[in-house]
Amino acid sequence: MIGQLKYIVKYALGRDRAGRHFTIFPDDTFLVSYPKSGNTWCRFLLANLLHPNETVGFANINELLPAPGISSKRFLKKLPRPRILKSHEPFDVRFRKVIYLVRDPRDVAVSEYHFDLKKHYIDPSVTLEQYVKRFVAGETASYGSWWEHVASWVATRQGSSSFLLVRYEDLLANSIEETGRIAKFLGIQARPESLQAAVDRSSANRMRKLEQQQSEQWSGTKNTRKEIPFVRAAKSGGWKESLSPQSVEEIESAWYPLLNLLGYELQNRALDSTATPGWVRRQPVS
Amino acid sequence: MPGRSDGMIAHLVAGTKRLLGLHRPGRSLVILPDDVFLVSFPKSGNTWTRFLLANLVHPEQAATFANIHRLIPDPSVTTKREFDRIGRPRIIKSHECFDPRYPRVIYILRDPRDVVLSQYHYHRKLKRLADDSPLEKFVARFLAGETCPHGSWGENVTTWLTSRHNDPRFLLLRYEDMVADPRRELTRVAVFLNMTPDAQRISQAVERSAADQMRKLEKAQSDQSSLTKDSRKDLSFVRAAKSGGWSSELPDSLVEQLEAKWGHIMTFLGYELATSKALSIEPEMVSFMPDKPR
Numbered sequence: 001m002i003g004q005l006k007y008i009v010k011y012a013l014g015r016d017r018a019g020r021h022f023t024i025f026p027d028d029t030f031l032v033s034y035p036k037s038g039n040t041w042c043r044f045l046l047a048n049l050l051h052p053n054e055t056v057g058f059a060n061i062n063e064l065l066p067a068p069g070i071s072s073k074r075f076l077k078k079l080p081r082p083r084i085l086k087s088h089e090p091f092d093v094r095f096r097k098v099i100y101l102v103r104d105p106r107d108v109a110v111s112e113y114h115f116d117l118k119k120h121y122i123d124p125s126v127t128l129e130q131y132v133k134r135f136v137a138g139e140t141a142s143y144g145s146w147w148e149h150v151a152s153w154v155a156t157r158q159g160s161s162s163f164l165l166v167r168y169e170d171l172l173a174n175s176i177e178e179t180g181r182i183a184k185f186l187g188i189q190a191r192p193e194s195l196q197a198a199v200d201r202s203s204a205n206r207m208r209k210l211e212q213q214q215s216e217q218w219s220g221t222k223n224t225r226k227e228i229p230f231v232r233a234a235k236s237g238g239w240k241e242s243l244s245p246q247s248v249e250e251i252e253s254a255w256y257p258l259l260n261l262l263g264y265e266l267q268n269r270a271l272d273s274t275a276t277p278g279w280v281r282r283q284p285v286s
Numbered sequence: 287m288p289g290r291s292d293g294m295i296a297h298l299v300a301g302t303k304r305l306l307g308l309h310r311p312g313r314s315l316v317i318l319p320d321d322v323f324l325v326s327f328p329k330s331g332n333t334w335t336r337f338l339l340a341n342l343v344h345p346e347q348a349a350t351f352a353n354i355h356r357l358i359p360d361p362s363v364t365t366k367r368e369f370d371r372i373g374r375p376r377i378i379k380s381h382e383c384f385d386p387r388y389p390r391v392i393y394i395l396r397d398p399r400d401v402v403l404s405q406y407h408y409h410r411k412l413k414r415l416a417d418d419s420p421l422e423k424f425v426a427r428f429l430a431g432e433t434c435p436h437g438s439w440g441e442n443v444t445t446w447l448t449s450r451h452n453d454p455r456f457l458l459l460r461y462e463d464m465v466a467d468p469r470r471e472l473t474r475v476a477v478f479l480n481m482t483p484d485a486q487r488i489s490q491a492v493e494r495s496a497a498d499q500m501r502k503l504e505k506a507q508s509d510q511s512s513l514t515k516d517s518r519k520d521l522s523f524v525r526a527a528k529s530g531g532w533s534s535e536l537p538d539s540l541v542e543q544l545e546a547k548w549g550h551i552m553t554f555l556g557y558e559l560a561t562s563k564a565l566s567i568e569p570e571m572v573s574f575m576p577d578k579p580r
Binding site: 009011013014020021090091092093094138142143144145147148149151152155156 | 294297300301304313314383384385386387431435436437440441444445448449450
């Protein structure tokens with residue numbers, strides 16, 4: 001009862017976390033991804049691009065590029081428009097303009113495993129192989145499985161002018177070009193040197209340093225295991241060293257049509273050729 | 287700042303309602319692992335299916351427009367307090383697009399050419415549309431997903447099929463199959479709900495939910511249901527209750543527009559196209575095949 005009363009007071013003052021229940025404006029843009037797909041890095045890139053005079057860090061990222069899952073309704077309401085908001089939601093019809101960041105699920109699984117260990121979400125005795133089974137079943141996150149998440153967005157919005165699909169791997173390989181593509185989508189005229197500066201200021205090394213200084217000042221890393229970093233390898237293809245062949249097979253056989261569609265090369269070549277024809281009508285993604 | 291204190295009072299009222307459980311939970315509903323959701327795009331036969339299910343699961347009392355929101359609750363209508371009294375496992379009505387929290391889903395699909403006509407008539411009944419409002423304009427808004435808050439027909443269907451089709455937690459029903467053979471389809475539902483499909487019980491549920499029966503109940507209880515309250519009485523909620531009405535009521539040019547946008551999904555779902563133009567126009571969506579492995 002006291003907990004409920006507390007909530008009501010917070011609710012009346014607009015200080016409760018917005019979650020899914022806040023007013024969305026037609027000019028909002030959402031930076032959406034499945035968890036552990038490079039969303040925080042992308043937030044840093046955009047925040048650095050949009051606020052070249054601020055020192056973007058973990059301590060202020062929730063203010064510079066807010067997340068409705070963390071911020072209060074009142075805070076969100078007061079933001080200058082147009083707003084850019086971070087989200088991990090699967091398809092939400094109210095999100096009109098969406099930057100969708102997608103990452104190879106084999107890397108996502110490894111990244112989420114380390115993150116869940118860091119956050120004390122899973123017992124240290126859980127092996128990566130056990131974890132992957134739960135990952136494929138969609139039991140590791142409250143946003144659905146990777147398949148459900150990606151399919152719900154890509155199947156409804158790919159090809160629309162208000163939807164921009166960005167692969168984490170491309171953002172990593174061609175950071176400046178891809179950041180420029182996002183800027184253009186946002187209607188921002190960014191000069192090459194501004195893009196370069198945003199990329200430099202959001203480098204993995206710099207983010208690692210900031211994490212060391214500010215980890216207790218950010219919702220994502222507060223009260224987590226300090227010996228496991230939040231900014232980890234920051235590369236693609238790490239799954240080849242860390243996933244067992246069996247785990248790779250589990251992910252690929254469950255999701256190969258989407259992997260093929262998104263241009264992620266399969267270890268099991270047999271799934272490669274059989275999958276795509278008939279599966280996807282048109283508009284290959286890459 | 288009077289505006290701000292008004293907002294504050296509204297918030298306090300909402301907060302007090304919340305404390306007393308008189309609010310409608312909507313998306314904040316706490317979902318239980320044994321919940322089953324009855325999902326569809328609006329005007330796809332959801333209310334009829336609710337009656338069928340209520341009459342199947344609760345044979346001790348016939349479903350009516352007055353009690354349906356307690357038998358098969360709707361998070362946007364049924365209050366939190368009423369939800370707390372509902373026995374488990376619950377069957378819950380929804381029009382939402384894909385929601386990963388729903389543990390098990392019965393999804394009802396209907397030919398969009400019929401859906402658009404049904405929604406057009408319903409919006410006239412609800413006085414959201416003037417009587418002489420042109421159908422062409424409504425179809426344009428329908429295609430853009432602007433006639434209801436649950437996405438376009440294509441979005442609603444696509445989010446569910448791409449994420450859950452061929453999953454044992456998902457049962458797909460077509461309205462047209464239900465109209466053609468309600469006993470057979472309700473038997474499928476009973477099996478999905480882990481019930482013994484008793485033929486007599488199924489027949490009784492089908493009879494109690496027949497269109498004539500529902501029309502009678504609607505006449506008697508129209509103001510006791512959120513579906514029909516304060517709406518025009520000269521137009522009925524339970525309308526034709528049949529499939530294929532579009533072929534005589536929907537002008538060819540509008541059929542063509544619907545098929546141009548969603549022809550690839552419709553073909554995939556087994557709805558025969560009437561115009562040949564359908565697939566020559568670039569669809570906005572990537573469509574997914576049904577044989578997705580799990």
